[in-house]
Amino acid sequence: MGLNKNHVNFNEIKKDFFLRLDFDYFDIKKKLNIDNYIKLRKYLTFLETGKPISQNDYVDISDNIHIVVRNIADGKFNNENLIYINDDKGIELQQYRLKKGDIVIAISSNCGNSFYYNWNDKRNLTLSHYLARFRINYNYINPVYLNYYINSSIIKKYFRSVETGKTLKNLSKYYIKTLPLLIPDLNNQNKIVSYIEPIEEKITKLKSIIIPQYKIINEILSKELDLNDDLYNEFGKGMTAGTQNSKEKTLRKFNVNFREFSKSNILRFSTRYHNLPTKKLMNILLNMNTLQVKDILTEDIHRGTNPDYDNDGEIPVIKTGHLKNEYIEISTEEFVNESFYSNTKRSVVKENDILLTSTGKISLGKIDLLETDDKLVADGHISIIRIDEKKYNRKFFVCFFRYVLGYFQVERDYTGSTNQIDLYKDEISQFLIPDISLKKQEIIVKKIDDLLSEQNKIKKQIEKEIKKIDDIIMNSLVKKH
Numbered sequence: 479m480g481l482n483k484n485h486v487n488f489n490e491i492k493k494d495f496f497l498r499l500d501f502d503y504f505d506i507k508k509k510l511n512i513d514n515y516i517k518l519r520k521y522l523t524f525l526e527t528g529k530p531i532s533q534n535d536y537v538d539i540s541d542n543i544h545i546v547v548r549n550i551a552d553g554k555f556n557n558e559n560l561i562y563i564n565d566d567k568g569i570e571l572q573q574y575r576l577k578k579g580d581i582v583i584a585i586s587s588n589c590g591n592s593f594y595y596n597w598n599d600k601r602n603l604t605l606s607h608y609l610a611r612f613r614i615n616y617n618y619i620n621p622v623y624l625n626y627y628i629n630s631s632i633i634k635k636y637f638r639s640v641e642t643g644k645t646l647k648n649l650s651k652y653y654i655k656t657l658p659l660l661i662p663d664l665n666n667q668n669k670i671v672s673y674i675e676p677i678e679e680k681i682t683k684l685k686s687i688i689i690p691q692y693k694i695i696n697e698i699l700s701k702e703l704d705l706n707d708d709l710y711n712e713f714g715k716g717m718t719a720g721t722q723n724s725k726e727k728t729l730r731k732f733n734v735n736f737r738e739f740s741k742s743n744i745l746r747f748s749t750r751y752h753n754l755p756t757k758k759l760m761n762i763l764l765n766m767n768t769l770q771v772k773d774i775l776t777e778d779i780h781r782g783t784n785p786d787y788d789n790d791g792e793i794p795v796i797k798t799g800h801l802k803n804e805y806i807e808i809s810t811e812e813f814v815n816e817s818f819y820s821n822t823k824r825s826v827v828k829e830n831d832i833l834l835t836s837t838g839k840i841s842l843g844k845i846d847l848l849e850t851d852d853k854l855v856a857d858g859h860i861s862i863i864r865i866d867e868k869k870y871n872r873k874f875f876v877c878f879f880r881y882v883l884g885y886f887q888v889e890r891d892y893t894g895s896t897n898q899i900d901l902y903k904d905e906i907s908q909f910l911i912p913d914i915s916l917k918k919q920e921i922i923v924k925k926i927d928d929l930l931s932e933q934n935k936i937k938k939q940i941e942k943e944i945k946k947i948d949d950i951i952m953n954s955l956v957k958k959h
Contacts, residue, residue: 510636511957512658519655524613527585527651528605529574535567536839542568545576546606547584550591552944553629555582561840568602576603580611581625589649590637594625610651619659623667623951626674630951633657647811660955670954674947681943688936691804692880694929699881702922703912705762709882759886763910771863772907774870779863779903781836782825782856791815796856798841801833803880806846814855825855830872832863834879836901843888843901845879847872861906870911874919877926878911 531544540562549556563571576582576595583592586608595603595611605611614621627633640653661667700707771779785795791813800807819826827833829851835841837859848854856862865872878884891905 510632510658510660515658515660517655518614518657518659521615521618521659522612522655523615524611525651525654526574526611528607528609528611529571530607531561531563531567531571533839535563537562537564540564540568541600542571542602542604544571544604544606545582545609547587547591547608550582550584550588550593550609552940553591553593553625555593555595559840563604568604571604572602574604576605576611577613579613579616579621581613581621581628582609582611583628583649583654584608585610585649585651585654587647589641589647590628590634592625592628594621596622610654612654618664619661620664620667620671622671623661626671626947626951627659627661628657629948631948632660632952632955660957662954662956666954670950674950677943677946681940684936684940684943688933689929691930691933694933695877695880695926696882698922698925698929699877699883702918702925703766703883703914705883756886756890759883760890763883767913768910769870769913770907771865771909771911774865774875774911775907776864776866779861779906780824781858781903782827782860782862783822784858785812785814785825785855786818786822788813788815788818791818793819793853793855796827796833796854796860798835798838798844798857798859801835801841801844801846801860803844803846806833806848808850808852808854819853819855822855825857827854827856827862828864830864830867832865832872832876834861834863834901834906835859836861836906837899839899842892842899843879843885845876847876861901861903863906869916871916871919871923873923873927875911877923879909884909884911 528545535544542563542565544561544563545555546561548559576599578596578598580595581592582595582605584590614624636657637649637653641647641649662670696709697707699705700709782796787795793814793816794809795812795814796806796809797812800809814825827848829848831848833846833848833856835844841859863875865875879888887909888901891909892899892901894900
C-alpha cells in the first residue's frame with residue numbers, strides 16, 4: 479500500500495488552534511475547501527457542555543432524565559435505555575435543562591452525532607458531560623436542516639478528522655465552533671427540509687412497526703414454556719428490585735423468614751433478593767424442570783483481565799459497551815498487541831463464547847454470543863461462559879438470559895452498590911435454566927430468529943430512506959473553488 483502524502487506549509491498549520499499535524503485533518507480541509515466557508519460560530523447564540531453525575535445519583539424511574547451518547551441515533555433522540563436520576567440531582571441540574579431549540583451533539587465516543595430538540599418534554603432532561611448543546615440564529619439557519627447537515631456523510635468525515643484520542647474519542651468545542659457551513663441560503667434550506675418531510679414520515683411509519691427484540695424473546699419464550707405471556711409487563715427489568723418512582727415516599731414492607739437468608743452462599747439481606755416479585759419469579763422457576771448453569775459448562779466461568787492497551791496493537795478489546803444485547807460491536811479504537819494476547823490467555827475469547835457484563839448498574843446483565851473466530855480479548859468487566867453444545871443450545875441460553883426469568887436472577891444476585899456492583903462467577907454458575915430438550919431449544923431459537931429476520935428487513939428499509947436524506951443534503955451543498 480502506497481504512502482499518502484500531503485504537502486502543508488507552516489502557515490496552514492498555524493491556522494488551527496491545536497496546531498494539528500495529522501493527515502486526515504488536512505485531507506478533509508483540502509477536499510472541502512474549508513477555509514473559504516463561513517464557520518458555525520458566526521451564527522451561534524449559545525454553546526454549553528453537559529454535566530457529570532455519579533452512580534449515587536441513579537434511580538430506577540423518575541421525571542429526571544440524564545441523556546447520554548447512546549440516546550442519539552440516526553439524528554434523533556433515542557428514548558430507550560434512559561438513565562434516571564434522583565430529585566436532588568435533578569434540582570441541582572435544573573438550570574442546565576434542555577430547552578426547545580437546542581441542538582444536542584456528542585463530544586465523546588460517537589463524536590458529532592446530533593439531534594434537534596424541538597418539543598417541550600414535561601420531564602427534566604439534562605445532558606451528560608459527553609454531550610454539548612447549542613443554539614443558532616434562526617434568521618440565517620434552519621435548525622432542522624443544520625441537524626441533517628451535521629449528520630451527513632461528509633460532515634461525519636469532518637468530525638472523524640478532528641476528534642482526538644486513541645481509545646475514547648473526544649471532540650473539542652473549538653471544532654463545533656469552526657464547523658464549515660457548506661450550506662445554501664435559508665430559503666433553499668427550508669425547501670430542502672420540506673422535500674425531506676415525506677421521507678421522515680415514511681421512516682416514522684416503518685419504525686412504528688418494529689417489534690423490539692426483548693418483546694419478541696419474552697413473548698415466544700413465555701408461550702413455549704407455557705407461562706403467562708404478560709410476564710415481562712408484570713416483572714420486566716426494573717421491577718424485580720421492588721423499586722419505586724423517586725416521588726413515592728411510601729415504605730414497602732414484607733416479612734422474611736431466617737431460613738431465606740441461608741438459600742444463598744452469601745448471607746443476603748437486600749430487598750431485591752427477598753421481595754415479593756423476586757419470590758414469585760423464583761417460584762415460577764422452581765415449578766419448572768431446571769438445571770443450574772454449572773451443569774452445562776465445559777470449564778469454570780471466568781472474567782477477562784484489564785488490558786495493556788497498545789496504540790499500535792491490532793487485536794481489539796471487547797468492553798461492556800461493546801455488548802449490545804443483540805450483537806457484539808468489535809472495537810475499532812482499543813487494541814492490545816500480540817504479546818498481550820499470547821501471554822494473557824485468561825482474556826482471550828473464542829468463537830461461540832458467551833459474554834456477560836458483570837459490573838456496573840447500567841451495563842449489568844448484557845449478554846451476547848461471539849460468532850467470529852477473529853483474535854479478540856475481553857476486559858475484566860466481562861464474564862466468559864463456555865457451555866457444552868451437546869448439552870445446551872448456546873443461542874437459547876443467551877435468549878433465556880434476555881428473558882425476564884433469566885434476567886431477574888442477574889438483578890437479584892449482584893452484590894455491592896453504586897459503582898461497586900459485581901456479579902460473581904459462583905452466582906452465575908448457580909443460575910437456573912430450563913431443562914428442556916435440545917430439539918425444543920432449537921425450535922424456539924428458530925422462531926425467534928425468524929421474527930428477528932423480519933425486523934431486520936424493516937431496518938434495512940429504514941437505512942435506505944436515511945440514505946435518501948443524506949443524498950438530498952449532499953446534493954444541496956454549496957461548492958466554492
